[in-house]
Structures are given as C-alpha cells and as structure tokens.
Amino acid sequence: MQAEIIAIGDEILIGQTIDTNSSFIAAQLNAEGILVWQKKVVADTEEAIRRALDEVHPDTRYVFMTGGLGPTKDDITKKTLLEYFGGEMVFDEAIYEHIKELFKSFQREPKEVHRQQAYIPSSSTAILNERGTAAGMRFERNNCFYFSTPGVPYETEHLVGDKIIPWMMETQMEGKLYHKTLITQGRGESELAEILKDWEEGLSESLKLAYLPSPGLVRLRLSGAAQTKSESKALVEEGIAIMRSKLGDLVFGEDANSLEEIVGKSLAQRNLSLATAESCTGGYISHLLTSIAGSSKYFLGGVVAYSNALKINLLKVNPKSIEEHGAVSEKVAIEMAEGVRQCTGSDFGLATTGVAGPEGGSPEKPVGTVWIAVAGPQGSKAKCYHFGNHRQRNIRRSTLMALDRLRKEVQKIDC
Amino acid sequence: MQAEIIAIGDEILIGQTIDTNSSFIAAQLNAEGILVWQKKVVADTEEAIRRALDEVHPDTRYVFMTGGLGPTKDDITKKTLLEYFGGEMVFDEAIYEHIKELFKSFQREPKEVHRQQAYIPSSSTAILNERGTAAGMRFERNNCFYFSTPGVPYETEHLVGDKIIPWMMETQMEGKLYHKTLITQGRGESELAEILKDWEEGLSESLKLAYLPSPGLVRLRLSGAAQTKSESKALVEEGIAIMRSKLGDLVFGEDANSLEEIVGKSLAQRNLSLATAESCTGGYISHLLTSIAGSSKYFLGGVVAYSNALKINLLKVNPKSIEEHGAVSEKVAIEMAEGVRQCTGSDFGLATTGVAGPEGGSPEKPVGTVWIAVAGPQGSKAKCYHFGNHRQRNIRRSTLMALDRLRKEVQKIDC
Numbered sequence: 001m002q003a004e005i006i007a008i009g010d011e012i013l014i015g016q017t018i019d020t021n022s023s024f025i026a027a028q029l030n031a032e033g034i035l036v037w038q039k040k041v042v043a044d045t046e047e048a049i050r051r052a053l054d055e056v057h058p059d060t061r062y063v064f065m066t067g068g069l070g071p072t073k074d075d076i077t078k079k080t081l082l083e084y085f086g087g088e089m090v091f092d093e094a095i096y097e098h099i100k101e102l103f104k105s106f107q108r109e110p111k112e113v114h115r116q117q118a119y120i121p122s123s124s125t126a127i128l129n130e131r132g133t134a135a136g137m138r139f140e141r142n143n144c145f146y147f148s149t150p151g152v153p154y155e156t157e158h159l160v161g162d163k164i165i166p167w168m169m170e171t172q173m174e175g176k177l178y179h180k181t182l183i184t185q186g187r188g189e190s191e192l193a194e195i196l197k198d199w200e201e202g203l204s205e206s207l208k209l210a211y212l213p214s215p216g217l218v219r220l221r222l223s224g225a226a227q228t229k230s231e232s233k234a235l236v237e238e239g240i241a242i243m244r245s246k247l248g249d250l251v252f253g254e255d256a257n258s259l260e261e262i263v264g265k266s267l268a269q270r271n272l273s274l275a276t277a278e279s280c281t282g283g284y285i286s287h288l289l290t291s292i293a294g295s296s297k298y299f300l301g302g303v304v305a306y307s308n309a310l311k312i313n314l315l316k317v318n319p320k321s322i323e324e325h326g327a328v329s330e331k332v333a334i335e336m337a338e339g340v341r342q343c344t345g346s347d348f349g350l351a352t353t354g355v356a357g358p359e360g361g362s363p364e365k366p367v368g369t370v371w372i373a374v375a376g377p378q379g380s381k382a383k384c385y386h387f388g389n390h391r392q393r394n395i396r397r398s399t400l401m402a403l404d405r406l407r408k409e410v411q412k413i414d415c
Numbered sequence: 416m417q418a419e420i421i422a423i424g425d426e427i428l429i430g431q432t433i434d435t436n437s438s439f440i441a442a443q444l445n446a447e448g449i450l451v452w453q454k455k456v457v458a459d460t461e462e463a464i465r466r467a468l469d470e471v472h473p474d475t476r477y478v479f480m481t482g483g484l485g486p487t488k489d490d491i492t493k494k495t496l497l498e499y500f501g502g503e504m505v506f507d508e509a510i511y512e513h514i515k516e517l518f519k520s521f522q523r524e525p526k527e528v529h530r531q532q533a534y535i536p537s538s539s540t541a542i543l544n545e546r547g548t549a550a551g552m553r554f555e556r557n558n559c560f561y562f563s564t565p566g567v568p569y570e571t572e573h574l575v576g577d578k579i580i581p582w583m584m585e586t587q588m589e590g591k592l593y594h595k596t597l598i599t600q601g602r603g604e605s606e607l608a609e610i611l612k613d614w615e616e617g618l619s620e621s622l623k624l625a626y627l628p629s630p631g632l633v634r635l636r637l638s639g640a641a642q643t644k645s646e647s648k649a650l651v652e653e654g655i656a657i658m659r660s661k662l663g664d665l666v667f668g669e670d671a672n673s674l675e676e677i678v679g680k681s682l683a684q685r686n687l688s689l690a691t692a693e694s695c696t697g698g699y700i701s702h703l704l705t706s707i708a709g710s711s712k713y714f715l716g717g718v719v720a721y722s723n724a725l726k727i728n729l730l731k732v733n734p735k736s737i738e739e740h741g742a743v744s745e746k747v748a749i750e751m752a753e754g755v756r757q758c759t760g761s762d763f764g765l766a767t768t769g770v771a772g773p774e775g776g777s778p779e780k781p782v783g784t785v786w787i788a789v790a791g792p793q794g795s796k797a798k799c800y801h802f803g804n805h806r807q808r809n810i811r812r813s814t815l816m817a818l819d820r821l822r823k824e825v826q827k828i829d830c
Contacts, residue, residue, distance in 0.1 A: 011627045013451050014594060015442025016636065020433050022456075027430025036428050039456040041437075044625075107801060113605045131805070152628060154808060179429065190528050210459075212426050213567060221431065276719070282705025283698035286719045290697025293773050293806055301721035303729070304691070304701045310716040310759055314729060344725055358708050386522060390546075391708055393569060 003029050004060050005039045006052045008067035008077055009151055012041045021066040021149075021156045028165050033177045033229050034062070044068050049080045053146075061144055062168070064160070067151035069134040077148055078121070078137070085139045085146075087123035092135070095126060099133045124148075131158045138164075178232035180240050181212075181221040183257060184250045185404040189213045192220065195246055206232070207239055215393045216400035217259075252407060259403045260288040266410045267298040272347040274406070276302030277315050277340035279327065280354035280370055284399045300344045305336065315339035328353050328365050333373035333382040341375045349375040350406050352398050357391045370398045374409050381409075418444050419475045420454045421467045423482035423492055424566055427456045436481040436564075436571045443580050448592045448644050449477070459483050464495045468561075476559055477583070479575070482566035484549040492563055493536070493552070500554045500561075502538035507550070510541060514548050539563075546573045553579075593647035595655050596627075596636040598672060599665045600819040604628045607635065610661055621647070622654055630808045631815035632674075667822060674818045675703040681825045682713040687762040689821070691717030692730050692755035694742065695769035695785055699814045715759045720751065730754035743768050743780050748788035748797040756790045764790040765821050767813050772806045785813045789824050796824075 005025055011017040019041060026036045038057075042048040044067065056063055068077030082089065096118035103110045110133075117133045120126045127136030127147075134150040136159040147164050149156040184192060189211045193200075200209055206226045212219040222239045224232035244251055253262045267274055276286050283304045289295050303314045308327055311317040317335040325331045333353050341349030354370030361367035367389045373382035383405070387397040420440055426432040434456060441451045453472075457463040459482065471478055483492030497504065511533035518525045525548075532548045535541045542551030542562075549565040551574040562579050564571040599607060604626045608615075615624055621641045627634040637654045639647035659666055668677045682689055691701050698719045704710050718729045723742055726732040732750040740746045748768050756764030769785030776782035782804045788797035798820070802812045 010623075010625060010638070011636065012438070013441055013454065014445040014636075015438040015440065015451075016596065016634070017627060017629075018433060018435050018438045023427070023430040023433045025430065026428055030429040036430075039428065039454075041454040105801075105803065111605060111609070113608065154630065154805065181431065190526060193528065194526070210425060212432060214432075215569065219431070221426065221429075223425070275725075278698075282710075283693075283701030283717070283719065284705075286698030286721075287702045290699075290719075290721065290771075291807060291810065295697075296721055296775075299721055301719040301725040302698070303718055304698065304705070304716040306701075306705065306711055306714055306716035307759075310690075313758065314718070343728065344722075356705075360711075386520075388520070390569065392706060395706065 002035050002037045002057075002060055003062040003064065004056060005036060006049075006063065006065045007039070007041045008044050008049055008052075008065060009041070010043050012067075013043055017151075020153050021151065024153065024157050025064045025066070025160050028160055029062075030177065030179060032165065032169060033232075035177060044076060046076055046080045046083075049077060050084060053080075053084055056144065058142075063144060063146045065146065065148045066156050069148065069150040081124070081137065081139065081146075081148060082121040085121060085123040085141065087121045089119040090122050092118050092120050092126055095120065095128065095135050098128060098130070102133060127159055127163050129155055129159055130162075131155045136163065176225065176227070176229050176232060178224045178229055178236050179221055180236050181219050181255050182240065182243055182247070182251045183253045183259075184218050184220065184247060185216065185252055185259060185400055187218070187250055189218050192218055192247070192250070196220075196243065199242060199246065203239075204235075207235055209239075216397040249408065252404060258288070258292075259400055259407065261292055263403050263407050263410065264289065264292050264295055264298060266407060267348075268294075269415050270410065270413055272410065272413070273298050273300055274348045274350060275300045275340045275344040275346035277336035277349060277351040278302065278304050279306060279311070279336070279352055280356045281352045281395055281399045281402065282306060282356075284395050285350065285352070285402055288399060288403070300346050302340055302344070311336060314343070316343065326365065328355055328369055328371060330371055330373075330382045330384070333371035334375065334380045337373035337375035337382075338380055347377060348406060348410065349373075350402055351375075352402050354394070354398060356394045356398075357389055361389075368394055370394070370401075372398065372402045372405055374405055376409055378409070378412070417450050417452045417472075417475055418477040418479065419471060420451060421464075421478065421480045422454070422456045423459050423464055423467075423480060424456070425458050427482075428458055432566075435568045436566065439568065439572050440479045440481070440575050443575055444477075445592065445594065447580065447584060448647075450592060459491060461491055461495045461498075464492060465499060468495075468499055471559065473557075476587075478559060478561045479579075480561065480563045481571050484563065484565040496539070496552065496554065496561075496563060497536040500536060500538040500556065502536050504534040505537050507533050507535050507541055510535065510543065510550050513543060513545070517548060542574055542578050544570055544574055545577075546570045551578065591640065591642070591644050591647060593639045593644055593651050594636055595651050596634050596670050597655065597658055597662070597666045598668045598674075599633050599635065599662060600631065600667055600674060600815055602633070602665055604633050607633055607662070607665070611635075611658065614657060614661065618654075619650075622650055624654075631812040664823065667819060673703070673707075674815055674822065676707050678818050678822050678825065679704065679707050679710055679713060681822060682763075683709075684830050685825065685828055687825065687828070688713050688715055688760075689763045689765065690715045690755045690759040690761035692751035692764060692766040693717065693719050694721060694726070694751070694767055695771045696767045696810055696814045696817065697721060697771075699810050700765065700767070700817055703814060703818070715761050717755055717759070726751060729758070731758065741780065743770055743784055743786060745786055745788075745797045745799070748786035749790065749795045752788035752790035752797075753795055762792060763821060763825065764788075765817055766790075767817050769800075769802075769809070769813060771809045771813075772804055776804075783809055785809070785816075787813065787817045787820055789820050791824055793824070793827070
C-alpha cells in the first residue's frame with residue numbers, strides 16, 4: 001500500500017516554483033495511513049515523463065502525477081499519458097459544459113484552447129476539476145492506479161482532497177501509520193528536547209518523536225507504526241497526552257491548527273473583539289487573522305502605524321512618549337495597544353513596535369528589538385524581545401509571539 | 416556538470432513541511448547554469464540516507480543534501496556521513512566560538528547539546544553557519560562534491576547562497592543554460608499565449624517558453640540552451656525584448672522581482688508616499704509592502720478597516736454612502752482611498768473593499784466581488800473585479816491587482 005509522487009515541471013527543477021503539491025498530496029495520504037516512499041521531480045519533456053513512468057516500482061499501488069496539464073504549449077503530460085496507456089482522445093461533453101460555466105462566472109467566453117481541454121484519453125477516467133479547466137485523470141495498469149492533476153496547487157488540492165482521496169477511501173483499504181503533531185510557541189528545539197528528554201528516551205520502537213522547527217514555532221510530531229492503525233493511534237494518543245502535560249501552555253494547538261485560528265476561536269468563544277496597532281509587523285498580524293474565514297466576527301481591524309505621524313494622529317500616542325522613550329519602547333507599545341482599543345471600541349488591543357531591520361538599529365536598540373503590548377479588560381502589559389537580525393524572520397517571529405501573548409491573555413478569561 | 420539534490424526528512428515525505436530548500440538550491444544552481452537533473456526526498460533514517468548516497472549517478476558532480484543536522488535526537492545525517500566517508504569526529508574550536516557568540520546575541524548560554532554541534536567528521540571541510548549552530552560540511556569522493564546543510568531554510572539559504580555557490584564559482588567552471596523570466600499581472604495564461612502565439616511558433620529549438628501561472632500572476636520563462644552560456648544569454652535577451660514589446664505594460668518585472676518591490680521603487684524614485692485602506696485584503700497589501708527593506712521611506716502605514724465602524728471613524732467614510740451603496744461599492748472604495756490619503760497626508764491612497772468569502776455574498780454582489788480604488792495627485796479612480804469564490808485566492812488576487820493598479824498610476828508621473 002505504498003505511493004509515489006512524480007512532480008512534473010522545469011519550473012520546479014530550476015527552483016522557480018516551490019513544489020507545494022507534493023507536500024499536500026503526501027500529507028493527505030499520510031493522514032489516511034498511506035506511506036509515500038519516494039518523491040521525484042522530473043522535467044516537462046515526453047522523455048522524462050515516460051522514464052519516470054517506466055521507473056515506477058512494481059510494488060507501488062498509487063502514483064500521483066502533478067503538473068503539465070493546461071491550455072498552453074508547454075503542457076505535455078496528457079499527450080504522454082495517452083501514448084503510454086493507449087487509446088485515443090475523446091471529447092467529454094460534461095467537462096466542456098463545466099468549462100463554459102466556469103468562464104461564465106468570470107464573465108468571459110472560453111476560446112478554442114479551452115475547448116481542447118475537454119478532450120480526454122479513452123484509457124482514462126476523467127475527474128471533474130471544479131476549480132479549473134484542466135480535468136484530472138485516473139489510469140489503471142497492473143493493479144496500480146495513476147492519477148494526473150494540473151500543476152496549479154489550488155486545483156490539485158481540490159482534485160486530490162475532494163475527489164481522489166475520498167474515492168480511494170471508498171474503494172481501497174486503509175493503512176497502518178498514525179501521526180499527531182503538537183504545535184508550540186516561545187521555546188527553541190533544544191529547550192523542548194530538555195523538557196521531554198527522560199520520557200523520550202524510554203519510548204518504544206513503535207513510536208518516533210520528531211522536532212520540526214520553523215521561525216517562531218516548533219512542531220513536535222509523534223508517529224506510531226504498530227500492527228494496525230487503531231493500535232498505532234492508541235499509542236500516539238497516549239504519548240500526546242503525556243507530552244501535553246509536560247509542555248503545559250507552550251502547546252497552542254495540534255496538527256494543522258494555526259495560531260491565528262486558535263486566537264480567533266478563543267475570542268469568538270468568549271464573544272470578545274480585537275483590534276491591532278502594528279508598526280514593525282507591518283500588517284502581518286492582521287493578514288494572518290483575516291486569512292481565517294469568519295474573522296470579521298471578532299476582528300474589527302486596526303492601524304498599520306509605520307510612521308510616527310500615524311502613531312500620533314490615528315492611535316493618539318503622546319508625541320512626548322516618542323520623544324522621550326523612542327518609538328520602540330514599552331511606553332509607546334502600551335499607548336498603541338490602548339489607543340487602538342479606545343478608537344475602535346474593541347475588547348483587546350494588540351500592538352507591536354520594533355526594529356525589523358536591516359537598517360534602523362542602534363547599540364541600545366539593535367535590529368530585532370521588539371516591544372509587544374496587549375491591552376485588555378484586565379489592563380495592559382508589554383514585553384521586550386530580541387529576534388535577531390533577519391527582516392522577514394523578525395516580522396514572522398514578532399507576529400507569532402504577539403498572537404501567542406494575546407492567546408494567553410484571552411484564555412485567562414472564562415468562556 | 417550536473418547536480419542532484421537529496422532532501423532528508425520524514426516531515427517532507429509526510430507533507431508536513433514544504434521542501435523550500437530544494438527550490439532555493441535549484442534556483443541558485445540554475446542561475447549559474449548548472450542543471451539539476453533530479454531531486455529526491457528520502458526518510459531520515461541511516462538506511463535511507465545511505466541508499467540515496469549509493470544511488471548518486473556516476474556523472475553527478477555536485478550533491479546537495481539538506482536536513483537531518485541539528486541538536487535533537489532525530490538528526491542523523493552527520494553520523495551517516497561520518498560512516499560513509501570515514502574518519503572520526505573532531506572538535507572544531509572556531510565553530511564552538513561561533514556557537515557561543517550566537518547564544519550571546521540571544522542573551523542565552525549554550526548547553527551541552529549545542530557544544531556537540533562543534534564536532535565535525537575529519538573527512539569533511541566544515542562550512543561556518545553564521546545563522547545557526549549546525550555547520551555545513553563538504554566531502555569529496557571520485558571527483559564529486561557532497562555538501563550537507565541543515566534543514567532550516569534560513570540556514571541553508573545562507574550556507575548555499577553565501578558560502579557554497581561562491582566557492583563553486585571560484586573553484587569550478589561555469590554551465591551553459593540561461594533563463595530569464597518576465598512577470599505579468601492582469602491576464603490569464605491562455606490570453607498571454609494568444610498574444611505570443613505567432614512568435615512562439617517560430618522559436619528555434621534552442622529556446623523554450625514556459626507559462627507559470629500562480630494566483631494573480633503569470634510568469635513567462637524563456638530558457639536558452641546553446642553551445643555556450645554567452646550564446647544562450649544572447650538568444651534569451653533577444654527573445655525577452657520581443658516579448659516585452661508584445662506584452663507592453665502587462666509586464667511589471669523580471670526574474671525575482673515582486674510587485675511590492677517594483678511599486679516601492681516606483682514611489683521612491685518619484686519621492687512619493689503611500690497609505691492603504693484595506694477591507695477585504697485585511698492587511699495583506701501592507702504586509703507585502705513592508706516585507707521590503709527600506710519601505711518606511713515611502714509607506715506611511717494604513718488602516719485595516721474590517722468593520723464599517725472603522726471605515727467611518729478612522730477613514731471618515733460617509734455613513735450614508737455605506738447605507739445607500741453598501742460597503743462593497745465604488746463610492747465607499749473611493750471614500751476609503753481619499754480618506755486614508757487625507758488622514759495620513761500621503762501622496763497616494765490605495766483602497767480595497769470586497770466580499771472575500773466564503774460567507775457574505777449576495778446575488779448582486781457574489782463572493783469574489785472586489786472594488787479597488789486609487790486616490791492620487793491626478794484624482795481618484797475605482798474599478799470592480801470578480802475573483803471567484805476561494806477566500807485565500809481572493810485576498811491574494813485583490814492585493815496583486817491593487818498593487819498593479821497603483822503601479823500604473825504612479826508610473827504615469829514623471830520621475
């Protein structure tokens with residue numbers, strides 16, 4: 001019950017496009033206990049695609065191919081699959097109807113190149129792509145299924161997540177692996193390892209703990225590989241409970257949870273609202289918050305106060321505070337958080353002010369110095385952090401730290 | 416002169432982490448004309464790493480391995496490389512000094528696990544990692560170089576970009592490929608293909624055009640493969656000039672340019688300032704703008720007016736306009752852009768208001784309806800768009816369209 005992924009596209013091999021499709025497919029398969037034992041990236045030539053098909057391992061039961069489907073000349077997967085699996089191109093009326101509908105929703109007309117996309121090899125089963133014009137395809141040979149989806153992630157996510165995996169679950173059997181991930185904020189990989197050390201050393205061979213750091217977050221993935229999926233699951237769930245008790249409120253969520261989602265839920269459950277006053281994070285906090293559907297229920301908005309004038313005019317920060325303490329200071333952070341809370345009438349105000357870099361640092365306040373303030377029903381608090389000297393990383397780490405500070409304050413209030 | 420990439424990590428195989436390192440390395444090599452002919456992802460076990468090393472093609476000259484270096488127990492690349500290439504672990508004083516310095520900058524003390532990172536196989540040359548504790552390593556065997564870097568992208572980008580590639584360029588020879596990419600906004604893949612059709616059909620075999628669509632943008636990559644790098648370059652540059660003349664102002668940049676960078680440069684060159692008033696884009700415009708170092712020179716900040724109250728109180732939108740036309744309307748978009756321009760004193764005001772979804776749509780204003788307004792020295796303009804029904808995609812497409820609308824208005828003004 002193993003799977004292989006073949007990503008097609010020069011743009012991946014030359015590093016211009018990041019292969020998010022493979023990750024998405026692997027995650028989906030993994031969640032169902034199906035092991036991806038290899039990923040490959042090949043060029044978008046007939047020869048390379050054919051060679052990759054020839055090299056599929058005899059024991060592989062599922063091959064996922066992404067990329068190389070679409071209206072322009074550089075798309076040749078469909079042609080190669082037709083030659084490989086045989087048959088002829090047939091016009092699929094249902095797919096063309098869908099293409100016409102799709103264009104109607106964009107208030108445009110399909111052209112001949114789009115009509116061509118309704119031709120599908122007779123050796124395949126077409127999979128309707130509700131998010132685009134290029135249909136997915138399923139082929140079968142020697143007890144192995146081959147799925148082909150377009151390179152556009154938004155379309156492949158739909159085809160794999162909504163169509164192919166449910167079809168597999170319905171018609172095929174289940175795997176044995178089980179994973180669960182805890183997501184932590186505020187401590188580095190090695191500090192977490194110290195906390196878990198004794199427990200980790202006593203783990204059985206069926207359990208494996210992995211540390212997955214990214215800027216501002218460390219995910220801890222516990223994987224179980226027992227005789228059955230339910231046995232693996234039981235082992236993992238038991239381990240996760242122990243890890244949670246050891247890590248306390250360093251853990252903010254599980255698996256695909258994001259901090260912005262957890263913060264949003266915590267606010268919504270308590271019927272509380274939030275507004276932001278961002279300087280060094282430049283709108284990234286509000287971007288993450290508003291990426292969650294339904295966030296308008298608790299997020300009122302905020303001010304990106306990049307210049308001092310905006311801090312003073314819109315957030316009513318006292319010019320004297322900036323003069324005496326500097327814009328990157330406890331006093332200004334607190335005034336920003338309280339200012340945005342007041343001018344929007346929100347329950348919570350969240351503020352950041354810092355030196356994102358690469359310029360603007362001083363010996364006293366080096367690049368990476370960030371003040372984060374939370375103003376709420378229980379009063380106002382600010383804290384200073386040092387996040388190093390990389391701009392993008394500073395913005396991300398400040399944002400995650402700010403959201404986590406807010407999470408802890410909100411969760412102190414009874415639901 | 417070919418390269419292979421081996422990414423190590425269960426987290427990539429199960430799709431939890433996206434393999435950005437491979438993309439980064441491939442892009443860097445490609446820019447120097449070195450072809451990456453294969454990428455592989457393998458599990459983080461000694462067996463899988465060893466097998467991948469055994470399977471390196473005899474003609475491969477450079478092998479880039481990322482992942483599996485770091486202070487915690489799941490990191491085993493260094494141990495496997497030691498066994499594979501022989502020698503013994505030796506303590507590297509310079510690396511330990513660097514580790515101590517690094518901890519000092521975080522105002523913390525290194526622990527024993529961090530000191531362990533200063534041990535390096537005697538068969539390798541250590542590569543100092545200025546962004547972290549895990550050093551890079553270079554091994555050599557049978558005229559092939561093997562580089563090992565940590566899985567953390569921020570560290571691998573530094574080691575490969577600042578250390579390994581410059582070393583290769585200095586000590587090795589150059590490749591033959593040449594690529595250039597034009598980046599366009601505002602038209603789909605097939606419409607661009609129509610414009611370029613006749614020219615593209617007459618292309619010689621040494622040139623290849625690829626369409627690389629992503630939400631809101633289409634990149635057009637022209638690749639040349641002639642006898643020498645300078646020949647390839649001449650062919651590509653000539654082709655790019657023709658494409659530019661055919662596509663006109665649909666093209667906003669080249670290669671790694673981003674729209675936010677081009678907009679920022681256009682403003683800075685003219686000594687003009689900008690403020691934003693974002694509703695449906697929720698701060699994403701200001702996040703992209705402030706991700707550019709030095710953006711505080713032209714970006715004053717803005718208001719994320721998610722609620723109507725903020726539109727009225729901070730941006731001085733007329734409540735009657737919202738009542739009569741709705742928050743998603745030409746009138747409100749213009750009042751937001753003019754309001755933020757007025758309250759911040761900026762030269763340009765850029766506003767978005769729309770239905771990002773999945774809720775909030777109506778038959779008259781379905782999910783995906785977005786008004787974008789630009790207010791500037793030449794007056795105010797708004798336009799309505801329909802971006803379909805996917806929330807994240809709507810936010811991204813609205814943001815890119817808004818930045819591109821602004822770009823065109825700014826570029827009308829003489830430098």
